Amino acid sequence: MNSHAPKIRASIQPLEESAINRIAAGEVVERPASAVRELVENAIDAGATRIDIAIADGGKTLIRVTDNGGGIPPEELPLAVSRHATSKIDGSDLFNIHSFGFRGEALASLGAVGRLTLTSRTDGKDAAELNVTAGKVAPVKPAALSKGTIVTLRNLFYATPARLKFLRSDRAEMQAISDVIKRLAMAEPSVNFTLRDVSGGGEGRVTFRADAVTGDLFDALRGRLGQVMGREFIDNAVHIDAEREGIHLTGLAGLPTYSRGAAVAQFLFVNGRPVRDKLLIGALRGAYADFLSRDRHPAVALFIDCDPHKVDVNVHPAKSEVRFREPGLVRGLIVSALRHALAEAGHRASTTVAGATLGAMRPEQPQNPRVYQMDRPSFAAKQVAYHAQAPGFSEMADTYSGRVVEEGSQETDETPTALPLGAARGQVHENYIIAQTEDGIVIVDQHAAHERLVYEKLKTQMAQNGVPAQALLIPDVVDFSDGDRTRILDVAGDLARMGLTIEPFGNGAVVVRETPAILGEVNSEALLRDILDELDDQGEATAVQDRIEAILSRVACHGSIRSGRRMRAEEMNALLREMEATPYSGQCNHGRPTYVELKLSDIERLFGRT
Ligand code: ADP
Ligand code: MG
Numbered sequence: 208m209n210s211h212a213p214k215i216r217a218s219i220q221p222l223e224e225s226a227i228n229r230i231a232a233g234e235v236v237e238r239p240a241s242a243v244r245e246l247v248e249n250a251i252d253a254g255a256t257r258i259d260i261a262i263a264d265g266g267k268t269l270i271r272v273t274d275n276g277g278g279i280p281p282e283e284l285p286l287a288v289s290r291h292a293t294s295k296i297d298g299s300d301l302f303n304i305h306s307f308g309f310r311g312e313a314l315a316s317l318g319a320v321g322r323l324t325l326t327s328r329t330d331g332k333d334a335a336e337l338n339v340t341a342g343k344v345a346p347v348k349p350a351a352l353s354k355g356t357i358v359t360l361r362n363l364f365y366a367t368p369a370r371l372k373f374l375r376s377d378r379a380e381m382q383a384i385s386d387v388i389k390r391l392a393m394a395e396p397s398v399n400f401t402l403r404d405v406s407g408g409g410e411g412r413v414t415f416r417a418d419a420v421t422g423d424l425f426d427a428l429r430g431r432l433g434q435v436m437g438r439e440f441i442d443n444a445v446h447i448d449a450e451r452e453g454i455h456l457t458g459l460a461g462l463p464t465y466s467r468g469a470a471v472a473q474f475l476f477v478n479g480r481p482v483r484d485k486l487l488i489g490a491l492r493g494a495y496a497d498f499l500s501r502d503r504h505p506a507v508a509l510f511i512d513c514d515p516h517k518v519d520v521n522v523h524p525a526k527s528e529v530r531f532r533e534p535g536l537v538r539g540l541i542v543s544a545l546r547h548a549l550a551e552a553g554h555r556a557s558t559t560v561a562g563a564t565l566g567a568m569r570p571e572q573p574q575n576p577r578v579y580q581m582d583r584p585s586f587a588a589k590q591v592a593y594h595a596q597a598p599g600f601s602e603m604a605d606t607y608s609g610r611v612v613e614e615g616s617q618e619t620d621e622t623p624t625a626l627p628l629g630a631a632r633g634q635v636h637e638n639y640i641i642a643q644t645e646d647g648i649v650i651v652d653q654h655a656a657h658e659r660l661v662y663e664k665l666k667t668q669m670a671q672n673g674v675p676a677q678a679l680l681i682p683d684v685v686d687f688s689d690g691d692r693t694r695i696l697d698v699a700g701d702l703a704r705m706g707l708t709i710e711p712f713g714n715g716a717v718v719v720r721e722t723p724a725i726l727g728e729v730n731s732e733a734l735l736r737d738i739l740d741e742l743d744d745q746g747e748a749t750a751v752q753d754r755i756e757a758i759l760s761r762v763a764c765h766g767s768i769r770s771g772r773r774m775r776a777e778e779m780n781a782l783l784r785e786m787e788a789t790p791y792s793g794q795c796n797h798g799r800p801t802y803v804e805l806k807l808s809d810i811e812r813l814f815g816r817t
Pocket of ligand 1: 245249276279286287288295308309310311312315
């Protein structure tokens with residue numbers, strides 16, 4: 208390509224239709240999963256309530272999608288497989304799209320790179336069938352089918368063998384197909400989905416199934432999310448329902464303590480369309496930034512719904528990215544709705560924390576039943592018995608590093624166990640508070656809990672009193688390109704509120720006069736560049752705030768009760784009450800839980816009482 212030898216130049220000619228389709232297919236159909244996505248979207252667009260997907264060899268030899276939707280009339284079959292032919296828009300308004308499809312190229316592309324058979328029947332007409340092989344369309348012929356459409360795609364990419372080389376193992380391709388179907392199923396709770404692996408022929412094996420769920424909108428969504436993401440997610444997530452200027456956000460957001468090691472459980476939808484969008488993912492990170500360390504990822508299923516005019520879906524050939532008219536608005540909505548809902552969940556930590564604890568505690572089932580020899584106590588047992596009989600709890604407390612709240616002391620009488628975190632009963636190993644609740648016990652990591660409380664307090668103070676700024680003795684001058692300079696000056700007001708004061712300076716520069724005092728010495732240029740990157744990514748600058756919060760978090764860590772400090776009963780109870788009243792207190796600043804709760808029923812199970 209970069210040889211300088213003169214090339215023989217052919218005259219300009221339009222490409223043949225089949226070549227055009229193969230080129231287009233390269234964008235639309237990257238791998239079997241993208242073909243499945245197009246076909247299932249077509250079935251949903253056709254109003255199907257039952258969609259069956261059969262796959263052989265990771266989709267390389269066979270993809271078959273059967274639906275009970277409206278079907279295609281025989282005379283339109285050839286149009287369905289030609290490029291830029293669609294029944295979904297009339298082309299007059301590309302910003303008013305209510306269907307998955309609108310480009311009219313999926314079937315044409317699939318017909319160009321595989322063997323495609325379309326069998327379909329509409330009400331009041333006979334069923335018909337059309338075959339396309341490597342772009343060659345055969346005549347329509349009669350077929351047998353009672354309702355809906357069957358699209359069969361065999362030998363995908365056989366016409367473009369170079370593509371085949373890029374495919375991964377059958378298992379990996381099947382996994383990708385399964386992901387695609389799960390995502391689509393999440394947004395369509397009233398549709399039945401079945402995914403079958405028919406490698407080797409026959410009925411095959413069902414690898415995923417989601418039955419139609421009914422009920423009101425949110426119940427149906429919850430039900431479907433439970434089928435796809437698992438019951439555990441539903442139990443450990445908060446309900447999101449917020450609206451701002453015509454943009455609706457609904458769904459479920461996992462508790463921070465229910466986070467994952469990778470971004471594998473993040474499902475985002477815009478007007479029912481699954482998307483992987485940089486803006487939305489950035490907003491999600493922003494919403495959880497306070498509760499999760501960088502290596503933890505929240506689990507969410509979030510649905511944004513708005514007037515189609517507010518979002519452009521025609522920016523990506525596979526339609527997996529979108530562009531919002533007002534990205535800042537969408538980001539703000541996500542961040543504030545999630546933070547708010549998580550704050551309401553307050554001290555709630557995930558049930559999996561208790562589950563994991565129990566798992567760790569439950570004794571292994573011994574091979575031989577253990578025999579307790581009550582008549583010949585071990586040395587350790589004798590010691591325990593001795594201490595228990597000895598006068599003075601304080602002595603025992605020393606031996607075991609545990610402390611007991613004195614019976615009959617004022618606070619035990621008055622502290623109601625009915626409160627969520629209960630009444631403190633003791634402290635063990637100078638760091639763990641044991642509290643009794645109405646139906647269980649709570650174990651609090653006092654250091655982690657206090658750290659969170661201090662951090663939240665610092666943040667509140669900062670929000671109320673503003674961020675103290677520190678004037679630079681010698682203001683920093685930072686050079687920018689014209690565009691960058693305008694963009695950063697546009698947000699100067701926001702930055703000033705965070706203690707960062709900037710002003711225009713000469714031609715093409717900005718002068719930094721004040722920086723947030725808490726950050727200490729700052730590299731102004733690096734900070735401003737970070738902010739610009741964020742503006743690019745998310746349409747909003749949170750870099751200063753993020754940095755300040757990171758520092759506050761560190762301050763909180765140093766300013767809080769260290770483990771190893773003994774606490775009096777009223778101190779412990781005060782800590783519990785404060786945790787109940789403080790948003791986000793269920794996890795420390797690093798996303799670890801600050802407490803675990805064991806229900807009495809769990810404890811009884813532990814002892815084999817049930
Ligand atoms: P698009 O979905 O962008 O319109 P496609 O190439 O995917 O383009 O499909 C072309 C047309 O074929 C659709 O507009 C629709 O009218 C028809 N069609 C495709 N699949 C189905 C189906 N499963 N049921 C009914 N009609 C279908
Ligand atoms: Mg389509």
